[in-house]
Every structure is written in structure tokens, then in C-alpha cells.
Amino acid sequence: MKSFSSYSDVILAVAVVGIIGVLIIPVPTGFLDLLLAANISLSLVILLSTLYLKRPLEFSVFPGLLLVVTLFRLSLNVASTRLILGEGYAGAVIDSFGNFVVKGNYVVGFIIFIILVVIQFVVITKGAGRISEVAARFTLDAMPGKQMAIDADLNAGLINDDDARRRRSEITKEADFYGAMDGASKFVRGDAVAGILITLINVIGGFIIGMAQEGLPLTEALRRYTLLSIGDGLVTQIPALIVATASGILVTRAAGDSNLGSEMTKQMTLQPKALAVASAIVFLLGIVPGMPFWPFSIFSILVGVTAYMTSQAMKTKEIADATGEVRIEPEEHKTPTQQAEESLHLDTLELEIGYGLIPLVDVQQGGDLLERISTIRRQLAQELGVIVPPIRIRDNVQLKPNLYEVKLKGNSIARFELMVDHLLAINPGYLDDDIDGFAAKEPAFGMSAKWIIQNFKELAEMKGYTVVEPAAVMATHITELIKIHAAEIFTRQDVKNLVDRVKKDTPAAVEDVVGDIVPISTLEKVLQNLLSERISMRDIVTILESLAEYSQQTKDADVLTEYVRMALRRTITHTYAGTDGTMSVFTLEPRTEKFLSDNVQATKQGLMLVIQPANGELLTQRIAKASERMSREGNTPLLLVSPNVRMALHRYLQGAIPNLVVVSYSEILPQVEVFSKEAVSIYDAN
Numbered sequence: 001m002k003s004f005s006s007y008s009d010v011i012l013a014v015a016v017v018g019i020i021g022v023l024i025i026p027v028p029t030g031f032l033d034l035l036l037a038a039n040i041s042l043s044l045v046i047l048l049s050t051l052y053l054k055r056p057l058e059f060s061v062f063p064g065l066l067l068v069v070t071l072f073r074l075s076l077n078v079a080s081t082r083l084i085l086g087e088g089y090a091g092a093v094i095d096s097f098g099n100f101v102v103k104g105n106y107v108v109g110f111i112i113f114i115i116l117v118v119i120q121f122v123v124i125t126k127g128a129g130r131i132s133e134v135a136a137r138f139t140l141d142a143m144p145g146k147q148m149a150i151d152a153d154l155n156a157g158l159i160n161d162d163d164a165r166r167r168r169s170e171i172t173k174e175a176d177f178y179g180a181m182d183g184a185s186k187f188v189r190g191d192a193v194a195g196i197l198i199t200l201i202n203v204i205g206g207f208i209i210g211m212a213q214e215g216l217p218l219t220e221a222l223r224r225y226t227l228l229s230i231g232d233g234l235v236t237q238i239p240a241l242i243v244a245t246a247s248g249i250l251v252t253r254a255a256g257d258s259n260l261g262s263e264m265t266k267q268m269t270l271q272p273k274a275l276a277v278a279s280a281i282v283f284l285l286g287i288v289p290g291m292p293f294w295p296f297s298i299f300s301i302l303v304g305v306t307a308y309m310t311s312q313a314m315k316t317k318e319i320a321d322a323t324g325e326v327r328i329e330p331e332e333h334k335t336p337t338q339q340a341e342e343s344l345h346l347d348t349l350e351l352e353i354g355y356g357l358i359p360l361v362d363v364q365q366g367g368d369l370l371e372r373i374s375t376i377r378r379q380l381a382q383e384l385g386v387i388v389p390p391i392r393i394r395d396n397v398q399l400k401p402n403l404y405e406v407k408l409k410g411n412s413i414a415r416f417e418l419m420v421d422h423l424l425a426i427n428p429g430y431l432d433d434d435i436d437g438f439a440a441k442e443p444a445f446g447m448s449a450k451w452i453i454q455n456f457k458e459l460a461e462m463k464g465y466t467v468v469e470p471a472a473v474m475a476t477h478i479t480e481l482i483k484i485h486a487a488e489i490f491t492r493q494d495v496k497n498l499v500d501r502v503k504k505d506t507p508a509a510v511e512d513v514v515g516d517i518v519p520i521s522t523l524e525k526v527l528q529n530l531l532s533e534r535i536s537m538r539d540i541v542t543i544l545e546s547l548a549e550y551s552q553q554t555k556d557a558d559v560l561t562e563y564v565r566m567a568l569r570r571t572i573t574h575t576y577a578g579t580d581g582t583m584s585v586f587t588l589e590p591r592t593e594k595f596l597s598d599n600v601q602a603t604k605q606g607l608m609l610v611i612q613p614a615n616g617e618l619l620t621q622r623i624a625k626a627s628e629r630m631s632r633e634g635n636t637p638l639l640l641v642s643p644n645v646r647m648a649l650h651r652y653l654q655g656a657i658p659n660l661v662v663v664s665y666s667e668i669l670p671q672v673e674v675f676s677k678e679a680v681s682i683y684d685a686n
Contacts, residue, residue: 050246360420
């Protein structure tokens with residue numbers, strides 16, 4: 001048997017047709033009583049539903065429902081008017097409202113009816129209508145900013161594509177909802193006006209019919225038809241007032257983590273001092289001469305007890321925060337299978353932080369690390385042409401409070417301890433350490449630095465130090481780590497995604513090349529070789545064309561990488577040449593370069609430099625010193641060698657001198673003027 005929801009569309013269609021039928025077809029009094037009871041019940045359901053919502057969009061059907069309910073209520077007015085004027089009786093519900101609710105006094109009933117209409121028309125409906133107008137306008141104005149925020153979160157890896165699509169859909173629904181509510185509020189306003197007019201028509205029409213057609217005395221006609229009309233007005237205006245109240249609650253409801261009652265209780269008890277003052281004032285009102293003491297004293301005690309309990313709870317929380325206690329919110333219940341599957345998932349990049357660094361991440365506490373990471377991902381995409389996977393950030397209570405640790409595929413690759421309430425003054429290399437602070441090493445480049453207090457910032461900058469905030473230190477460190485390990489981060493799936501994107505824009509560069517001429521594994525190795533030396537692969541079309549040209553000559557990925565680098569010489573030159581078209585380098589002494597060339601061997605791991613350990617240690621030491629001298633002069637440590645040595649020499653030195661750049665003569669444009677600072681030799685001068 002199908003569920004009730006399976007027939008909901010049919011039920012709605014029948015209900016709307018039935019409402020129209022009530023407008024046209026006379027209904028018996030018993031059936032009218034049933035419809036009036038349904039109207040009251042539906043209004044209460046709508047009101048209570050709005051009270052338990054967490055977000056207005058959870059009741060996005062409200063504007064359409066409001067139209068149907070308003071039409072239903074007006075159809076009941078028409079049906080009851082037909083019975084009142086035609087039979088002088090409209091059922092037990094209307095009769096009870098006319099006699100019991102207002103105690104048979106039509107003057108009292110009329111006054112109550114007018115008060116209800118004024119409350120609905122002047123107070124609730126007008127306020128809700130104005131809020132709807134403002135909310136609709138502000139929602140539309142805020143849409144571009146919200147879209148940008150979603151894009152930023154997507155770039156930062158905080159959400160995936162499905163989450164982004166869902167949130168964009170919610171923004172569209174929100175704009176549609178508040179726009180519809182702006183129009184729906186006019187239904188409520190018009191319903192109030194219609195209620196007044198229908199009641200007046202019933203009174204006047206009933207008075208005329210009672211005297212002219214039924215021959216009733218003036219007072220009897222006035223009493224009977226006025227009571228029935230007032231009863232009819234009350235039985236429809238009270239549900240209308242309930243729905244109008246629900247409308248007002250809905251449009252004034254801000255999105256939260258709980259329902260309206262919980263939010264109100266939580267927020268109204270945030271200020272225990274205010275509650276204590278209110279308790280005292282209420283008690284003073286109770287002892288004013290002539291005022292009843294007990295009603296005021298009871299509420300004074302209730303408010304006072306609430307103030308005391310709230311104050312104690314806040315003190316407990318402050319103590320917990322001061323002692324570093326971390327409260328973990330209960331996660332959604334997961335089955336053992338789901339937990340096991342989740343534990344098998346390995347994040348490519350992870351950032352674990354001690355609890356003392358949480359303020360750097362928490363936006364509500366002014367932290368901007370998430371925004372910085374988003375910027376890092378965009379920057380690396382532009383600089384290297386690689387899309388960095390999302391960085392999973394989590395707090396780890398096992399770490400020191402101010403320590404962070406960066407992990408690659410579950411393994412730690414770096415950690416550093418920050419001083420959150422200090423600034424890091426970085427020594428460019430030529431300054432005396434004459435500033436007070438705690439000695440440290442800048443984590444990204446290993447430069448000497450000191451943690452200084454905020455008041456020393458201007459002094460340090462005047463002396464020539466580079467002063468950065470802790471969040472900037474962490475962000476720079478993460479950036480350098482990603483650049484260093486970019487080849488490991490870039491996977492075969494990333495290669496496939498890259499090829500698919502290029503295929504959409506430049507199909508000729510991919511067709512008959514990737515897979516047929518160049519295996520996907522070879523392309524992956526070439527791209528990883530480029531990334532390991534921080535060469536941008538944004539010009540992927542040139543890379544593919546170069547591979548297509550030279551892959552007929554060799555299948556060796558290292559050799560193909562050298563051909564690709566020659567094709568990318570404009571990019572390489574632009575990266576390392578100065579703005580004046582010059583390039584400062586250091587080279588190898590000819591005998592040393594020939595010695596290295598003779599010892600390059602092709603292995604399963606690629607081109608490798610195979611030399612005696614003593615020669616290798618001497619070579620590494622002297623190149624490291626030359627590299628350090630260039631860095632002190634403000635130049636990129638750039639070693640210029642012959643093409644047949646370059647790859648093997650880079651591999652040999654990259655572990656010992658990670659910031660060294662090794663380029664070949666064939667990778668430099670001829671118009672660039674090259675200045676050689678020195679020539680490194682492993683041979684003695686004599």
C-alpha cells in the first residue's frame with residue numbers, strides 16, 4: 001500500500017477544487033462545522049510548525065500554503081453568509097462563538113471582533129509585510145557576496161562540489177522565498193479587510209431580511225443576526241490572526257542551530273545582571289500600595305532564580321575555558337561499518353593544531369587562516385598550474401598548545417611552534433640580533449628570527465626586520481611545503497582531470513597523443529618532474545605538443561622532461577630573470593662539469609649521478625656555500641649547467657640544498673644577459 005505522501009499531490013488538488021466548490025455550492029450546517037474545525041486546526045498546526053523551525057527555508061511552502069488557507073477561509077465566509085442570511089442559523093461552531101465566547105452580548109462581541117481585526121491589520125500584518133519587503137531586498141543584494149563566499153569555501157577545500165551546489169540552490173530558494181513572502185503578506189492584509197466587510201454585510205443584510213422578510217421585531221432581528229455575524233467573524237478571524245502570527249514569526253526568524261523556543265531561552269539568559277535588575281524592579285512593583293503582592297513576588301522569585309542559575313553556569317564555563325578544557329560536541333551516530341570506512345580514508349594534506357592555535361582558525365574569534373589557505377590554493381593554481389587538494393584542519397589535544405603539524409598522506413612532513421601573542425621578526429641575514437625576543441628559525445626558509453612583543457613591531461621594522469603575524473608564518477610555511485612536495489601531491493587522477501579539462505578546450509592537443517603516443521604514466525612522471533623543480537605546468541598545451549614531438553625518439557620520462565623544459569624556456573626565463581632582462585647565476589668549472597657528465601647513468605629510477613661519496617660531499621659543500629652567498633646578495637640561488645648534467649645533478653642535490661634551482665643553457669632565452677657570479681670546482685686551485 002502506498003504511503004500517504006504518495007497521494008499528497010492528488011489530495012491537494014482535491015482540496016483546492018473543494019474550496020472552490022464551497023464558494024459555489026451550498027453546504028449543510030454540520031459539514032460547515034467540520035470545515036470550520038479544520039480551519040482552526042490547520043491554523044494551529046501552521047503556527048506550531050513555525051515555532052519548531054530552525055531555518056525559515058524549512059517551511060519554504062508557506063507562501064503558497066498561505067494563499068490556499070486564505071482562500072479556504074474566505075470560502076467559509078461565503079458559505080456561512082449563505083446560511084446566516086438564508087436560514088438564520090449557521091451551525092453549532094458559529095452559534096457557540098456568538099453566544100458562549102462573547103456571552104450573548106453582540107456589543108461586546110463586535111468590540112472584540114474589531115480589536116482582533118486591528119491587532120491583525122495594524123500590528124502583525126503591517127509589521128510582517130514590512131519585514132518581508134526589507135528581507136526580500138536585502139536577500140537579493142546579498143546574493144553575490146554569498147556566491148563568492150561559497151566559491152571561497154570551495155577553493156579552500158572546506159566544502160566539496162555537491163555541498164557548493166546545494167548551498168547555491170539554498171541561496172536561490174531563499175531569494176525566491178522572501179520574494180514570495182513579500183507578496184503573500186498582502187493576502188493576510190486583504191483577508192483582514194475582507195473580514196470586516198463581510199461581517200458588516202452580514203449584519204446589515206441580516207437586519208433587512210429579518211425585518212422585511214421574516215417580520216421579526218427590530219431588537220430580535222438585530223440580536224439574532226448580529227450575534228451570528230459576530231460569531232462568523234470571530235470563528236474566521238481568530239484562525240486568520242493565528243496564521244498572521246505564524247507569518248510574522250517566520251519572516252523574523254533568523255537561521256539558527258535550534259528552534260525558536262530554545263534560541264529565545266538561550267539568548268534571553270545571556271545577561272544574568274539584566275535578569276537580576278528585572279527581578280528587583282518586579283518585586284518593587286509588588287510592594288507599591290494598592291498592587292497585589294503575590295503575583296509580582298512570584299515572578300520576581302522566578303526571574304531571580306533564573307539570574308542566579310545563569311550566572312553560576314557562566315562562571316563554570318569561564319573556569320573550563322581558563323583551564324583549557326575542550327568540550328567536544330556529540331557527533332552524529334555512525335555505524336561501526338561507517339566508522340571503519342571513514343578510518344580507511346586518507347587525506348592528502350592535513351593540518352593538525354594545538355588548542356592554543358584554534359583562534360587562528362576560528363572566524364568568530366577573528367581568525368583568518370581559512371581565508372589564507374583559500375588564497376594559497378588560488379596562488380598555487382596560478383603559479384604552478386596544479387589544483388591543491390583540500391587541506392583537512394583538525395585540532396589535536398596531544399600536540400602542545402601552540403604547535404602545528406603538517407601531514408602528507410598521513411605522515412608528518414613538518415611541525416613548528418608558534419607564539420600566538422607575539423610577532424615573528426625575520427632577520428634578512430645581514431642584521432645584528434640586537435632586538436629583544438625569543439630566538440627562533442623561520443620555518444619556511446630557515447632564516448634566523450625572533451619572537452617579539454607587539455610593542456616592538458615598529459622598532460624591528462625600522463631596523464630592517466621583516467615582521468609577520470603567526471597566521472602568516474603558518475600560511476607561508478604551508479605554501480613552501482606544498483611547493484616542495486607538489487610532485488607527491490599530484491596524482492594520476494589529477495593528471496586525468498587535467499587532460500579532461502584540456503580536451504574540452506583544445507581537443508587537438510590531446511587526441512592521438514595521450515594514451516596512444518604518450519602513456520598516461522609517462523605524462524604523470526614528466527609533470528611530476530616539472531613540479532619537483534617548481535616549473536609551472538599551466539602551459540599544458542605546449543607540454544603535450546613537445547611530448548608528441550619527442551616521444552617517437554625516446555620513452556624515457558627524464559629525457560622527455562628535458563625536452564619539455566626546453567619548450568618551456570620562455571616560462572623558465574621569465575620566472576628567474578630580473579625585470580631588467582638579466583640573470584645572475586653561478587656555474588661549474590669546466591673540468592668539474594665534464595667529470596659529472598661522465599658519471600651520469602640511466603637507471604630504473606631515471607638519470608642519476610654516480611660518484612664517490614668523498615667527491616659528492618665536497619661537491620655538495622661547495623655548491624651549498626655558493627648558493628648561500630647568492631641568497632645573501634638577494635638573488636635566487638641559480639646553478640647554470642649543461643643539459644646532459646642538469647637532471648641528474650638536481651636529483652643529487654635536492655635533498656641537501658632544497659632551495660637550489662638548476663637550469664641548463666638550452667632553457668634560457670638568447671636575449672637574456674647572464675652574469676656568472678662564480679664557478680664551483682671540486683678541484684683545488686693548484
